[in-house]
Amino acid sequence: MTDGTQTGEVLTRTQQFESICKILEEFEYREEKLIPILQRIQDVYHYLPKEIIEFVANSIKIPASRIYGVATFYSHFTLEPKGKHLIRCCNGTACHVKQSIPIINAIRKKLNMQEGKNTSDDLLFSIEIVSCLGACGLAPVVVIDGEVHGQMSPAKVEALLDKILKKEAGNE
Amino acid sequence: MSDGIITINGKQIPINGERSILELAKKAGIDIPTFCNHADLSVYGACRLCLVDIDGRIVTSCTTKPQDGMKVLTNTDEIRKLRKVALELILADHNKSCPTCDKNNTCELQKLTRVIGVENVRFKPTRKPRPIDNSSDSLTRDPSKCVLCGNCVRACNEVQGIGVLDFAKRGSNAYVTPCLDKPLSEVDCVLCGRCAAVCPTGAILPKNEIEKVMAALNDPTKKTVVHMAPAVRVSLGEAFGEEPGEVLTNKIAACLRMLGFDLVFDTSFSADLTIVEEATEFVNRVIKGEKLPQFTSCCPAWVRYVELFYPDLKDNLSSCRSPMQMFGGVIKDALPGELGVDKKDIFNVAIMPCTAKKHEAALERFTHDGIRDTDVVLTTQELAQMIEGAGINFKKVAPDKFDKPFGDFSGGGVIFGVTGGVTEAALRFAVEKLTGEKLQNSDFVEVRGQEGIRTAQYTVAGKTIRLALVSGLANAKKVCDEIRAGKCNYDLIEVMACPGGCINGAGQIRNTDFDYRQKRSAGIYNNDKSMELRNSQDNPDIKACYEKFLGEIGGEKAHHLLHTYYHSQPTSTSSVDIFNTGKKEGKVSVKVSLAGRTKEETNLLSEVLNFIDSEKLQDKVYVEGTFFLPKWEEGVNAEVNGITLSKADINAVKDAIKKAI
Numbered sequence: 001m002t003d004g005t006q007t008g009e010v011l012t013r014t015q016q017f018e019s020i021c022k023i024l025e026e027f028e029y030r031e032e033k034l035i036p037i038l039q040r041i042q043d044v045y046h047y048l049p050k051e052i053i054e055f056v057a058n059s060i061k062i063p064a065s066r067i068y069g070v071a072t073f074y075s076h077f078t079l080e081p082k083g084k085h086l087i088r089c090c091n092g093t094a095c096h097v098k099q100s101i102p103i104i105n106a107i108r109k110k111l112n113m114q115e116g117k118n119t120s121d122d123l124l125f126s127i128e129i130v131s132c133l134g135a136c137g138l139a140p141v142v143v144i145d146g147e148v149h150g151q152m153s154p155a156k157v158e159a160l161l162d163k164i165l166k167k168e169a170g171n172e
Numbered sequence: 173m174s175d176g177i178i179t180i181n182g183k184q185i186p187i188n189g190e191r192s193i194l195e196l197a198k199k200a201g202i203d204i205p206t207f208c209n210h211a212d213l214s215v216y217g218a219c220r221l222c223l224v225d226i227d228g229r230i231v232t233s234c235t236t237k238p239q240d241g242m243k244v245l246t247n248t249d250e251i252r253k254l255r256k257v258a259l260e261l262i263l264a265d266h267n268k269s270c271p272t273c274d275k276n277n278t279c280e281l282q283k284l285t286r287v288i289g290v291e292n293v294r295f296k297p298t299r300k301p302r303p304i305d306n307s308s309d310s311l312t313r314d315p316s317k318c319v320l321c322g323n324c325v326r327a328c329n330e331v332q333g334i335g336v337l338d339f340a341k342r343g344s345n346a347y348v349t350p351c352l353d354k355p356l357s358e359v360d361c362v363l364c365g366r367c368a369a370v371c372p373t374g375a376i377l378p379k380n381e382i383e384k385v386m387a388a389l390n391d392p393t394k395k396t397v398v399h400m401a402p403a404v405r406v407s408l409g410e411a412f413g414e415e416p417g418e419v420l421t422n423k424i425a426a427c428l429r430m431l432g433f434d435l436v437f438d439t440s441f442s443a444d445l446t447i448v449e450e451a452t453e454f455v456n457r458v459i460k461g462e463k464l465p466q467f468t469s470c471c472p473a474w475v476r477y478v479e480l481f482y483p484d485l486k487d488n489l490s491s492c493r494s495p496m497q498m499f500g501g502v503i504k505d506a507l508p509g510e511l512g513v514d515k516k517d518i519f520n521v522a523i524m525p526c527t528a529k530k531h532e533a534a535l536e537r538f539t540h541d542g543i544r545d546t547d548v549v550l551t552t553q554e555l556a557q558m559i560e561g562a563g564i565n566f567k568k569v570a571p572d573k574f575d576k577p578f579g580d581f582s583g584g585g586v587i588f589g590v591t592g593g594v595t596e597a598a599l600r601f602a603v604e605k606l607t608g609e610k611l612q613n614s615d616f617v618e619v620r621g622q623e624g625i626r627t628a629q630y631t632v633a634g635k636t637i638r639l640a641l642v643s644g645l646a647n648a649k650k651v652c653d654e655i656r657a658g659k660c661n662y663d664l665i666e667v668m669a670c671p672g673g674c675i676n677g678a679g680q681i682r683n684t685d686f687d688y689r690q691k692r693s694a695g696i697y698n699n700d701k702s703m704e705l706r707n708s709q710d711n712p713d714i715k716a717c718y719e720k721f722l723g724e725i726g727g728e729k730a731h732h733l734l735h736t737y738y739h740s741q742p743t744s745t746s747s748v749d750i751f752n753t754g755k756k757e758g759k760v761s762v763k764v765s766l767a768g769r770t771k772e773e774t775n776l777l778s779e780v781l782n783f784i785d786s787e788k789l790q791d792k793v794y795v796e797g798t799f800f801l802p803k804w805e806e807g808v809n810a811e812v813n814g815i816t817l818s819k820a821d822i823n824a825v826k827d828a829i830k831k832a833i
Contacts, residue, residue: 014751014778017778025771051749053352055748055750058745058746058748063329063335063336064351065335065338065351065359066335068338068352069340073339073340073341073342
């Protein structure tokens with residue numbers, strides 16, 4: 001990805017808008033490219049803001065309701081704001097057997113996210129429980145900002161989060 | 173020419189180009205149960221109720237083309253069992269409050285439950301309740317009654333080309349909704365009601381306003397006036413077992429009187445008035461060669477469509493009000509003096525085949541000093557309900573006449589109810605006007621028909637008049653795009669939002685026959701043919717109305733009461749507002765046009781944003797991109813605090829922002 005849309009990077013609102021325009025141009029404003037367009041936009045914002053849904057609808061001249069339909073059909077898309085750092089915890093069969101639940105609970109406790117809440121109030125972290133990441137040999141697996149961490153334990157994952165929190169505190 | 177023979181339940185039936193076995197069977201008098209099959213819509217195959225047995229295979233009859241030699245069984249024990257289960261599953265998640273539903277007795281789901289014979293529903297509902305949407309002037313949406321057949325979604329997309337409704341989510345969580353779950357009043361709905369017209373259940377219904385009318389009828393201080401639209405006369409009878417197309421004008425007049433209305437009129441009278449004004453306007457535009465093509469303006473869904481989606485073409489609309497609003501203007505102006513009552517005590521009710529009319533009547537431009545020209549619009553369906561509710565036995569009602577001073581109407585007024593009718597009535601007037609000779613033949617059959625886009629051409633007094641007759645807004649979109657591209661040379665374009673015109677309006681009695689539209693249309697034309705008075709301009713009450721109340725045709729008073737103006741308005745999604753922090757109030761407002769959808773526009777917007785960022789003006793300036801900027805077509809591309817900038821570059825915008833701060 002060359003338009004500065006990698007997870008974790010923070011763009012200004014202006015840069016975000018410029019990225020969206022670039023994405024639309026790249027896909028030539030074509031209706032049949034809607035899904036890749038939405039995927040790339042989600043990379044920019046980490047979610048699909050409703051204003052952007054309407055902007056895309058107007059730009060490629062299709063009804064906004066259709067984009068809403070597509071965006072709510074695929075679980076890959078989200079209309080809720082996501083945190084800067086995305087934590088994906090595997091709870092597939094192998095990871096589950098290897099005690100993934102205590103890991104998930106530890107993350108939730110550490111980041112103060114109750115059950116049912118998937119983004120921290122400071123918008124720093126989002127958690128996603130997924131059903132298999134295809135790395136069962138490394139179970140239990142946690143992926144943070146695209147980086148795979150195998151054979152996790154509550155203590156190990158807490159250490160990883162501490163590292164990110166420390167870095168973020170330094171940024172302030 | 174037959175395409176072969178098919179056997180349905182042992183009966184041999186010739187194939188004549190039918191789309192599906194379902195359609196063929198229906199024509200042959202065998203009804204196969206279905207929700208999602210509709211003559212106006214694409215084939216979908218969602219509801220799984222139209223299953224049939226073809227040579228031992230079970231298939232959906234709506235998606236299967238009839239082929240020579242097929243042996244079809246529609247009612248075997250196996251099929252009956254399959255249908256029963258499918259229907260039982262649909263019913264499990266349906267809000268079964270049937271007796272209190274407006275669709276009671278006209279509901280397809282109710283009917284199919286009866287004919288298929290589901291005795292009980294063994295499954296529990298799983299669907300999450302969603303709120304009723306009562307926000308629009310015309311329609312009520314109750315998602316708890318939706319069976320997900322998708323008819324409304326296809327009607328809005330395919331017939332009207334708008335796409336207000338679509339499915340959201342999937343599987344057992346799927347539901348039908350406008351974008352972002354917004355209410356109908358906050359999206360670009362034109363209120364045409366095609367969704368309600370094709371909905372098999374009570375999930376989308378015309379808004380019921382009977383109680384408002386009952387209150388007025390029971391209020392001794394109110395003088396109640398009612399008029400009914402041309403299309404109502406060929407549909408209302410269907411609610412009482414009559415055939416579609418049966419002309420019941422005077423019977424309906426009698427019913428309206430029995431309901432207690434003080435004065436009973438026919439909207440065909442004001443349709444005649446519309447012709448006199450609109451055709452005069454057309455003749456003037458042709459002579460001057462300006463604002464052509466002229467668009468008709470009687471269909472409120474079409475008018476709203478132009479205002480929303482083709483604001484640059486709004487001057488092409490005839491400035492004439494619709495017949496309903498002309499009548500409203502005249503009734504509220506002329507009747508107080510005639511009857512010796514206060515204007516505020518006149519209660520004007522219009523019986524319309526249409527849901528968009530409810531919205532039209534509520535528009536600010538038709539309210540003067542807090543008094544609406546049309547107080548309430550009732551659909552044909554609501555009138556049928558009122559007649560039944562009052563215990564009137566429709567079959568036994570003796571015909572009655574309409575009241576003076578607006579009691580006469582011509583065939584020209586009556587044909588307003590069908591696509592091509594407004595144009596034909598206008599031709600009857602315009603040809604006489606342009607040639608200066610009495611019209612010999614009132615029939616202009618070339619403009620008639622059911623196709624969604626038709627064209628015709630007449631040479632009158634050496635002038636060629638090119639006409640387009642359009643029904644369905646998806647078709648209107650094609651024509652509007654041609655005009656924008658400069659590829660269109662029509663002089664008059666008639667548009668009705670509903671396929672076939674008002675006879676097929678969303679307020680009409682719901683009919684699922686394959687030929688009801690043709691029958692209603694034929695009814696209107698037969699009615700016209702049988703009338704002594706064919707041409708609007710010959711209507712004696714029209715002449716008297718001008719003499720007594722209106723003055724000259726197109727004159728000042730006529731203009732005030734019979735004409736209107738249009739607003740181009742932004743669509744619900746036209747503003748892109750994601751760049752700002754904090755509130756808009758107290759900041760310099762900057763709008764950058766995106767209406768042309770060009771790279772230059774998005775570049776200008778990001779240059780403005782970069783300028784705001786680098787100068788740290790976020791607390792002082794509020795930036796929006798907009799797909800709707802008035803006078804965009806004249807070169808306006810930005811606006812700073814309400815001041816428009818034409819063909820502005822970044823420096824011009826910067827200067828304007830600096831000045832404004």
